Amino acid sequence: MINIKVVYILWLREMKRFFRAKSRVIGTLGMPLFFLAFLGFGFRGMPIPGLAEGVGYIEFLVPGIIGMSMLFSSMFAGISVLWDREFGFLKEIMVAPVSRVSIVIGRIAGGIMTSLFQAILILSISILMGFKITGISSLLWAVVFLILISATFIGLGLIFASRMRDIHGFSLIMNFIIFPLFFLSGAVFPFDNLPGWVRGLSYIDPLTYGVDGLRGALIGISSFPLIYNFTILVISSVAMVLLGTYFFEKSEYV
Amino acid sequence: MFYFRCVIGNQLSAANIECDLLMCIIKVKNLSRHFDGFVAVDNISFTVKKGEIFGLLGPNGAGKTTTINMLSTLLKITSGHAEVAGFDISKNKDNVRRNIGMVFQEPALDNKLTGRENLDFHAMMYGIDTVTRKARIREIFDLVELTDKADVLVENYSGGMKRRLEIGRGLIHRPRLLFLDEPTLGLDAQTRRHIWEYIKKLNKENGISIILTTHYMEEADYLCDRVAIIDHGKIVVMDSPKKLKDILGGDVVSLETDENPEKFISLLKELEWIKTIKKHDGFLDLTMDNGEKKIPELFNIAQSVRTKISSISLHKPSLEDVFLHFTGKTILEQEASQGEKNKKLMMRRMGR
Numbered sequence A: 001m002i003n004i005k006v007v008y009i010l011w012l013r014e015m016k017r018f019f020r021a022k023s024r025v026i027g028t029l030g031m032p033l034f035f036l037a038f039l040g041f042g043f044r045g046m047p048i049p050g051l052a053e054g055v056g057y058i059e060f061l062v063p064g065i066i067g068m069s070m071l072f073s074s075m076f077a078g079i080s081v082l083w084d085r086e087f088g089f090l091k092e093i094m095v096a097p098v099s100r101v102s103i104v105i106g107r108i109a110g111g112i113m114t115s116l117f118q119a120i121l122i123l124s125i126s127i128l129m130g131f132k133i134t135g136i137s138s139l140l141w142a143v144v145f146l147i148l149i150s151a152t153f154i155g156l157g158l159i160f161a162s163r164m165r166d167i168h169g170f171s172l173i174m175n176f177i178i179f180p181l182f183f184l185s186g187a188v189f190p191f192d193n194l195p196g197w198v199r200g201l202s203y204i205d206p207l208t209y210g211v212d213g214l215r216g217a218l219i220g221i222s223s224f225p226l227i228y229n230f231t232i233l234v235i236s237s238v239a240m241v242l243l244g245t246y247f248f249e250k251s252e253y254v
Numbered sequence B: 001m002f003y004f005r006c007v008i009g010n011q012l013s014a015a016n017i018e019c020d021l022l023m024c025i026i027k028v029k030n031l032s033r034h035f036d037g038f039v040a041v042d043n044i045s046f047t048v049k050k051g052e053i054f055g056l057l058g059p060n061g062a063g064k065t066t067t068i069n070m071l072s073t074l075l076k077i078t079s080g081h082a083e084v085a086g087f088d089i090s091k092n093k094d095n096v097r098r099n100i101g102m103v104f105q106e107p108a109l110d111n112k113l114t115g116r117e118n119l120d121f122h123a124m125m126y127g128i129d130t131v132t133r134k135a136r137i138r139e140i141f142d143l144v145e146l147t148d149k150a151d152v153l154v155e156n157y158s159g160g161m162k163r164r165l166e167i168g169r170g171l172i173h174r175p176r177l178l179f180l181d182e183p184t185l186g187l188d189a190q191t192r193r194h195i196w197e198y199i200k201k202l203n204k205e206n207g208i209s210i211i212l213t214t215h216y217m218e219e220a221d222y223l224c225d226r227v228a229i230i231d232h233g234k235i236v237v238m239d240s241p242k243k244l245k246d247i248l249g250g251d252v253v254s255l256e257t258d259e260n261p262e263k264f265i266s267l268l269k270e271l272e273w274i275k276t277i278k279k280h281d282g283f284l285d286l287t288m289d290n291g292e293k294k295i296p297e298l299f300n301i302a303q304s305v306r307t308k309i310s311s312i313s314l315h316k317p318s319l320e321d322v323f324l325h326f327t328g329k330t331i332l333e334q335e336a337s338q339g340e341k342n343k344k345l346m347m348r349r350m351g352r
């Protein structure tokens, strides 16, 4: 059912495209780095309500910004099916005698890799800025969370892509899906500060558990236990990937 | 028995098309496709024989691409039935896909990859092993004369080069059947010639069956063994280009004569190679086969009765005339009115 060679070649294509488009690499890094720099320095030393004892704002912010970068790049990777469709290449993929699941897995593998690359770059820059991580095992845990966040949102991106005819709807999705998911997740402030009913929405935003998991892994302080975040993200990523595959298979791409 | 019916059984009332698998690479029966109530392909039936170049000829919006996309499993069918290379297009998609090569109407290359990487991608998607892949890709680049551009990014290719690369790509996995959707759309005359020769060669030397769509009359005429003229989603008529043109009764020789060619006409009426004679304001229109060979004879006859011929013209029927004959419009007029219709549709959609 899943053809490894097909997954590999689709992954390889994503890698080549990504690393050839230098402007894309730099462009996608821009926003998270600006957020990190301006929020980080802007609120430095200010008392932020809801922050755990002994946690500086930058320490709190870095995992959040990495989660945000994951959200953006993964949603983009899922929706980029529409770009392939716009430029005709999707037909070449779809007419090949390979299972549709392999195609989806290939795209997800490529998307995870490019997102992960960006996240690790941001983390490295943060470390240069003075962010401290506790050790290798915390880094490994972080990578696990990054992969799960990415799979979840690539799946979601695929669902949106299958519902849209062209890329013009992208700004709608940007403003009404991606940004709310980002702010609800507590990436830049503790979501406990949100009013009650909005906090309810935070609880159904998978990124909430992604960011919290990253905090747990990287700085050792989180709202929920690590295993709890992990379980929820495993469920959300499996569900989103299955749904994404289902919608991808169902729609026509010519 | 079956074979015989397949060869002669191409009448439009295709309900009784029988075609043996050994003979036919495509069988289509009552195939339709609707888009939200709009009928893009309307109950068409046809067969394509092995080793044949079959053409779908029709104006823009006739439903050619939709047909091709259904046959190649990219679009779902609304109703009907079709088999490609012996496999049902709805039930056995992977087997259909394995046996076909596809060249789309619009470019379907990854511009950010080189030519070689595009072909590599394709070969790997079709499960060709590394050694074979390298050899075939080299072969293909030679064939489409792009060896020196193999490692250039496709975004730097010209339109004709992209087209050639795409045709080459469609052949890497050695398909039995090649789909060509408007293979020469938007190319200059010279490149078009080149690609025509290339298509002929593929068909002759490698025995690949080809189904192509076009709205260029000369293209269908030059390349296709058989042509189905398609308009508004329906097949209007289907036969070899020669037979289609023969329907119109052969060449028209138009003579401009002096006032009273009555004697001349009576002599012409005795000739059995002249099929029809029409007189209209000083002109005589005669239909016949091989008009160019008969013109000297016409002069001799005219001279014998002292009728003066002041001008002469020969018109060989083209597929354009066939299209006009069957639809009452030229293909250009048809496209213009189709454009109008689409504009109206758009306006309605935009709520005006």
Ligand SMILES: Nc1ncnc2c1ncn2[C@@H]1O[C@H](COP(=O)(O)OP(=O)(O)O)[C@@H](O)[C@H]1O
Residues within 6 Å of the ligand: A254, B035, B038, B040, B058, B059, B060, B061, B062, B063, B064, B065, B066, B067
């Ligand atoms: N995805 C689609 N949605 C709605 N209408 C479509 C779609 N694809 C094609 N059509 C319509 O179907 C008709 C046939 O289109 P097409 O098969 O592309 O024609 P051709 O290839 O002969 O130019 C056109 O009127 C076109 O507007």
Ligand SMILES: [Mg+2]
Residues within 6 Å of the ligand: B061, B064, B065, B066, B105, B181, B182
């Ligand atoms: Mg078309």
